[in-house]
Amino acid sequence: MIRRMRGFTLLELLLATLLLASAIAVTAASVRGMSRAQARSEALLEASMTRNAVASLLRGRIGAAMAVKFDPGDGSEAMFLGNALRMEFVTEMPPYPTLAGPMRQVIEVQSAGAGQLICVATGPRGVPGLACAPDERTTLVADLARAEFRYRGRDEDGRPGPWLPEWKRSDILPEWIEVRMTARPGEPEWPLLDVRIPLAVNPVP
Numbered sequence: 001m002i003r004r005m006r007g008f009t010l011l012e013l014l015l016a017t018l019l020l021a022s023a024i025a026v027t028a029a030s031v032r033g034m035s036r037a038q039a040r041s042e043a044l045l046e047a048s049m050t051r052n053a054v055a056s057l058l059r060g061r062i063g064a065a066m067a068v069k070f071d072p073g074d075g076s077e078a079m080f081l082g083n084a085l086r087m088e089f090v091t092e093m094p095p096y097p098t099l100a101g102p103m104r105q106v107i108e109v110q111s112a113g114a115g116q117l118i119c120v121a122t123g124p125r126g127v128p129g130l131a132c133a134p135d136e137r138t139t140l141v142a143d144l145a146r147a148e149f150r151y152r153g154r155d156e157d158g159r160p161g162p163w164l165p166e167w168k169r170s171d172i173l174p175e176w177i178e179v180r181m182t183a184r185p186g187e188p189e190w191p192l193l194d195v196r197i198p199l200a201v202n203p204v205p
Contacts, residue, residue, distance in 0.1 A: 051190060054118075054140055062089075063198070067079060067199050082174065083167070084165045085109040089173070106130050115142075118140045119132040121133070144181055149165075149179055151167040175196060177194075181193075
């Protein structure tokens with residue numbers, strides 16, 4: 001006896017539709033989850049690359065500071081000027097020294113809205129009054145909650161001295177410079193940056 005093939009009932013069609021919709025929803029959720037995870041990974045990678053680039057530039061510029069004097073703008077001569085928000089010195093501009101020779105370097109913390117940024121400016125060492133005006137070319141890092149610099153030399157016995165918020169001996173180089181950058185809430189933290197200046201062999205001011 002041959003059985004007649006019957007079609008799907010309405011209930012079976014509804015169940016099949018629900019199962020298909022559930023499968024599509026699960027697949028879409030998985031895709032969205034993977035997309036969010038990938039976006040987070042890419043954001044973290046970009047943030048890490050940015051931090052590495054900033055650290056590399058600061059290490060290069062500060063570490064290449066030279067025992068060369070410049071005119072700070074008042075007719076006098078200085079080898080290094082530094083306080084908690086600004087430092088100025090002469091550097092070789094690594095990795096490629098310029099045809100003009102050693103250049104003056106200003107690295108400065110400035111207010112930016114509710115936070116702070118770090119601005120860099122470069123100019124000939126014989127031109128007084130080098131200023132840092134933040135724009136796309138001079139802003140090294142923005143959107144910081146806070147940033148500050150500290151300096152360290154050696155005492156008369158050759159031992160490392162204390163960290164200072166201001167370098168008072170403008171005629172000598174500090175041996176270490178600390179750059180502390182604090183991220184805004186919810187942003188990845190910046191590592192503490194300590195840079196040694198090889199040419200600095202003088203006592204603490």
